[in-house]
Amino acid sequence: MLFLAWAFWGIAVAPQGGYAQTESKVSCPPIDLAGLKNLLGERPDKSIRLIFFSSWCSDCPVHLKKIKPSDNIVIVGIFDKRQRIEKAVKRLELAQPCFTDAGVGKKLGVTIVPAERTVSAKNLTDLLGSSP
Amino acid sequence: MRLSLRNLLFVVSLAAALGSLVSNQAQACASCGSGSDDPLILWPNETFKSYIGFSTSGRYKTVDPNGKFGTESGPTDRDSLTLAVAHALRSDLFFSWTMPFMQNRLAGSSLRSLGDPMAAVRWSWLLPEFSEPWRPQVQVMASHKFVQSRSLQESDRPDLLDAFGTGIPETKVGVDAFWGMHQLKGGFAWAMLFPEERALGRAIVFPGNGIRTTLTVGHALGEKNKIIGGVVREARQQRRTDGQLIARSESVSHSGFVTFDVSLLDSSTLRLSFSDRGRLFENKNMIASQSWSAALLTTWE
Numbered sequence: 001m002l003f004l005a006w007a008f009w010g011i012a013v014a015p016q017g018g019y020a021q022t023e024s025k026v027s028c029p030p031i032d033l034a035g036l037k038n039l040l041g042e043r044p045d046k047s048i049r050l051i052f053f054s055s056w057c058s059d060c061p062v063h064l065k066k067i068k069p070s071d072n073i074v075i076v077g078i079f080d081k082r083q084r085i086e087k088a089v090k091r092l093e094l095a096q097p098c099f100t101d102a103g104v105g106k107k108l109g110v111t112i113v114p115a116e117r118t119v120s121a122k123n124l125t126d127l128l129g130s131s132p
Numbered sequence: 133m134r135l136s137l138r139n140l141l142f143v144v145s146l147a148a149a150l151g152s153l154v155s156n157q158a159q160a161c162a163s164c165g166s167g168s169d170d171p172l173i174l175w176p177n178e179t180f181k182s183y184i185g186f187s188t189s190g191r192y193k194t195v196d197p198n199g200k201f202g203t204e205s206g207p208t209d210r211d212s213l214t215l216a217v218a219h220a221l222r223s224d225l226f227f228s229w230t231m232p233f234m235q236n237r238l239a240g241s242s243l244r245s246l247g248d249p250m251a252a253v254r255w256s257w258l259l260p261e262f263s264e265p266w267r268p269q270v271q272v273m274a275s276h277k278f279v280q281s282r283s284l285q286e287s288d289r290p291d292l293l294d295a296f297g298t299g300i301p302e303t304k305v306g307v308d309a310f311w312g313m314h315q316l317k318g319g320f321a322w323a324m325l326f327p328e329e330r331a332l333g334r335a336i337v338f339p340g341n342g343i344r345t346t347l348t349v350g351h352a353l354g355e356k357n358k359i360i361g362g363v364v365r366e367a368r369q370q371r372r373t374d375g376q377l378i379a380r381s382e383s384v385s386h387s388g389f390v391t392f393d394v395s396l397l398d399s400s401t402l403r404l405s406f407s408d409r410g411r412l413f414e415n416k417n418m419i420a421s422q423s424w425s426a427a428l429l430t431t432w433e
Contacts, residue, residue: 056176056259058313079177079223084261091263111177111433
């Protein structure tokens, strides 16, 4: 009975409970290769470190919390919905810009989470050249 | 060279291990479902996954309606090589196909056969979220076991060495819930079992509908490995033979299991399991056994 009560609480009560955010200021818009190019365009002499995560990944919070503030790091939610990604970023109080994957991960060969990729203007040109 | 099941296992395992070196990376914590119900559980990032497992079981004992142990007259040991593949149709829906190959052993003699294949489908109703760590993963599962192998009632041998299955097709429908966001993990699965009535030998047999309940507790070992243990209870209604209910034929069995999942090369998981059936709690009208297994799970896409 205790187990069933726990199950009921987890399924029916907790999602509307203390963790639920009524007003979210976090925005993680979709990002594709063109969007990534725009980000790099503002940083011609730099590379960008992309950190991919999913809200259902139990290993991801530990990984994301290790990130030190830096202006060349962005967080990308992948294999997931935007709403869940934004909720996760707000929950961890991450300061880095965040995005919802719209094809970047596949181009960079991301198949697991957490995952990291570093993209420079040069290798992005290669990726854009190979895109259909 | 005589190709025994063990040699076959070695060759296939080697091929799978080499294959895993060239396959894509896999989620480190794949298959976090409630343990022993289905061999393969896919995460939303996985579209194709394989399972190859070898198990050996023995210490067979019959358990009578009073729960007393007796001597099983069939094979003393069974080796199984199980192959399974799973493919995701959507990020929240996947199906799997499981095919066992078996070898029965008794006093220096052995016989091999295909086991009973199983098709399964799972739909994720709820996905876990680390922003809501008490929210579980909830999946609805359904599977069907087909009959390929011979049953005890269909055996042609006095030593029953050619019996590899129950001889009864069966459909399973249920739910599987798992809380995996904390170091301490847990879950349960609950399924209804619907066997089909079938002619076995000279009789038409119906083994009784059943309920299978699995309780699981697990703990993360570092970032990538975990240990999971649990108890499976299976209870069935009375058997029916030629339309007549058999008195005191309802069965209950309890199994305990422990599973270690070790992540290899980010692309594969090695799963080591031990299971003991019929020696925990109350058991009746079943066959007790112990089994050890080692399996390699690999995500290809």
